[in-house]
Amino acid sequence: MSIEEADVCKITESVWSTTFGFDITKLAEVPAATTEPVLTAFVLLAGGWDGALMIQCPTALARRCAAQMFDSPIDAVTDSDVNDALGELANMIGGNLKSHLPGACTLSLPAVVDGHDSGVRVPGSHSLMRMAFASEGEVLVTILERNTTAGKSAA
Amino acid sequence: MKILIVDDSRAMRLIVMRALRQAGFGDHTLVEAADGAEALALIQDSAPDLVLSDWNMPKMSGIDLLRALHEKHLMVKFGFVTSEVTAETKQMALDTGALFLITKPFTVDAFKEALTCLAA
Numbered sequence: 001m002s003i004e005e006a007d008v009c010k011i012t013e014s015v016w017s018t019t020f021g022f023d024i025t026k027l028a029e030v031p032a033a034t035t036e037p038v039l040t041a042f043v044l045l046a047g048g049w050d051g052a053l054m055i056q057c058p059t060a061l062a063r064r065c066a067a068q069m070f071d072s073p074i075d076a077v078t079d080s081d082v083n084d085a086l087g088e089l090a091n092m093i094g095g096n097l098k099s100h101l102p103g104a105c106t107l108s109l110p111a112v113v114d115g116h117d118s119g120v121r122v123p124g125s126h127s128l129m130r131m132a133f134a135s136e137g138e139v140l141v142t143i144l145e146r147n148t149t150a151g152k153s154a155a
Numbered sequence: 156m157k158i159l160i161v162d163d164s165r166a167m168r169l170i171v172m173r174a175l176r177q178a179g180f181g182d183h184t185l186v187e188a189a190d191g192a193e194a195l196a197l198i199q200d201s202a203p204d205l206v207l208s209d210w211n212m213p214k215m216s217g218i219d220l221l222r223a224l225h226e227k228h229l230m231v232k233f234g235f236v237t238s239e240v241t242a243e244t245k246q247m248a249l250d251t252g253a254l255f256l257i258t259k260p261f262t263v264d265a266f267k268e269a270l271t272c273l274a275a
Contacts, residue, residue, distance in 0.1 A: 019260045069170060081166065088166055091238055091259075092259045093238075108211075109211060
């Protein structure tokens with residue numbers, strides 16, 4: 001069994017629309033990075049399939065998502081709330097992804113970092129797929145990285 | 156009925172409580188814990204009727220919480236609310252004594268179905 005881009009796309013869209021109540025639309029291409037502030041949430045997968053699932057989200061969009069999840073005005077949402085909400089989003093997408101991966105995997109707790117995905121690197125991994133989605137005029141990027149060197153010691 | 160919601164995400168605890176209210180369980184007492192260890196202490200102190208627990212959490216996972224409850228002979232109805240959706244996970248949950256597993260993201264109907272069956 002191998003993971004297909006269509007699976008990741010379907011999971012991302014489903015998690016997003018069920019959690020936030022509005023749809024996202026997959027873009028044909030991933031736009032070039034901007035200077036807009038971005039948060040990256042990720043979970044690590046280990047076991048039968050090793051890698052990472054990352055969600056790169058403009059900070060303004062992440063704040064709106066957190067407000068929706070907390071049912072709170074945007075102004076009342078704290079940075080901690082935003083990290084919590086975006087981390088949970090990565091957790092849900094990563095968790096749902098597990099059933100599409102070969103072999104038993106464990107899922108790490110989510111983590112969130114401030115900055116473009118250049119701030120997050122999983123040693124030994126390469127980008128397997130990268131897709132962009134539009135939501136409320138902003139672009140969310142889902143990245144799946146695979147580590148094919150996990151468990152292999154250096155000679 | 157007292158329902159304990161266990162999740163390390165405060166956002167998710169709020170979403171679960173909102174779903175419970177929308178599913179018609181808003182008049183029950185809803186209490187929260189941020190991980191399995193906190194939940195275990197709360198269950199020992201206040202004996203909830205139902206535990207709705209996440210799977211992956213710091214300090215003590217949901218499945219370890221369920222095992223600890225068995226070891227301590229603390230009998231409480233237990234269901235998972237988790238993004239862990241593999242067949243192996245579901246089987247492990249049921250084999251360990253969970254009554255149901257609600258998959259994140261969920262709909263209000265998922266809570267109606269699971270909890271109405273319990274109340275019946």
